[in-house]
Amino acid sequence: MLRLRFFWLILALxxxxxxxxxxxxxxxxSFTLWFRGQKLASLLLIGAAVSTATILFQTITHNRILTPSIMGFDALFLLILTLMIFGMGAGPYAQVPKVTLFLINLILLTLASVALFTLLLRDQRSDLMRMVLTGIILGVLFRSLVLFIQRLIDPSEFAVLQSASFARFNKADPDLLLVSAVLVCLAGGAIWRMRHRLDVLALGEVLPVSLGADPRRGQLTVLMLISVLVxxxxxxxxxxxxxxxLVSSLTYRVIPSWHHGHILPAAILIGxxxxxxxxxxxxxxxxxETPLAVVVECLGGLVFLILILRKGST
Structure with a gap:
């Protein structure tokens, strides 16, 4: 049954x-395939990274509603981006090579996200609503700081900030795609090697210890991989x-399995x-001309409301 479902997913992709x-x-x-091929590679890469990171985050939090973005990661990205443009200025920021700028963003985001996620997951006894409220409060704090800094920058810097603040699936830089693909493949290889360990971590806090696993160490390792992917x-x-x-909710419905060896490939395909x-x-x-990000955000927001209302009614 699972093989048939994977066959249809692969065929659909x-x-x-x-x-x-x-x-x-x-x-x-030749030009059309090259131009569209870059966009296709970007879409597939982002789908694989986001879906994998979401499944892993839900595994270590033992909850299928929480995601890195809901817990305030997007607001953290905007804060770091705003501080960089405010500190460097629009001109110097635009002159920095794209690969260098990408690596700077990647390092800063990884370090900040590890600190953020560690703070949110420090108390494993926290219930769902407490974690959601913590993420929302931090997100509001980050966005408030962004709005405050935006009032201090000049219009040219604000225009650069606005153009960089929205998701853009239709712009693909070959150099950035290559660096991103290498990082995602390395992280994906490490995740695939520990797929059986992820099955154990999904059991909770007590059972993994009885099976000889160290939940804290495993969660920290997964947290690092999530930070890189996101x-x-x-x-x-x-x-x-x-x-x-949105992708994780579809994955759990299409693939009725608890094994990450099944869930992760399915999530990548569905993404x-x-x-x-x-x-x-x-x-x-x-x-x-509506950006794809707007449609995805709308559908994903509806899915989040449905899941949170169902969780609250049970």
Whole structure:
């Protein structure tokens, strides 16, 4: 049964990817395939990074509602970006090589996210509402600081900040894609090697100890990998709050399994189908100019409200 479902997921991803590359293609095929291929690679990479990070975060928090973005990571990204532009100025910021700027963002986001997630997960006895409220409060704090700093910068710096603050799936830089792909593949390889350990960590706080595992050490390792994946995706395209929640919710419904050897590949496939299929429908079929991030945020927000209301009624 699972093999059949994986077959349909792989087939669906192949079909939407082929349509994305070829539908309404005009002019030189070499240029079209190269141009669209970069966008396709960006969508697949972001889908894999965000979906994997979300599944891992839900594993160590033992909750299928929480995601890194909901816990305030996007607001943290905006704060770091605002501080960089405010400190450097719009001119020097724009002159920094893209790869260098990407690596700076990646390092700062990784360090800050490890500190943030460690703070949120320090008390494992915290209930869902306490963790959600903590993440929301921190997010409000970060956004308030961003708004305060925005009032101090000049209009040119504000314009640069606004253009960099929104998720942009249709812009792909080959150098950044290469660096991101290497980092995601390294993190993905480490995650795949510890997939059986993740099954043990998902059992809670007591049972892993009886099985000879160290939950705290495992959670810290997973936390580092989550930070790398989320930092790569956020630094590459910008913040997307509810993409991970949308993909993880679909994954748990499509793949009825607790094994991460099944859940993680399915989440990567569904993440790719969601982004590539969504971009295909909006850009090639409906010819809308609405950014894909807006649609994803809307659908993901609705899923979050449904899940939180169900959780509250049980």
């Amino acid at each position: 192949v079909v939407v990817s082929a349509l994305f590359l070829t539908l309404e293609a005009k002019g030189s095929w 930092s790569v995706s956020t630094a590459l395209v910008g913040p997307v709050a509810f993409l991970g929640l 790719g189908i969601t982004l590539v299929g969504g971009q295909l429908v909006l850009e090639r079929i409906l010819h809308f």
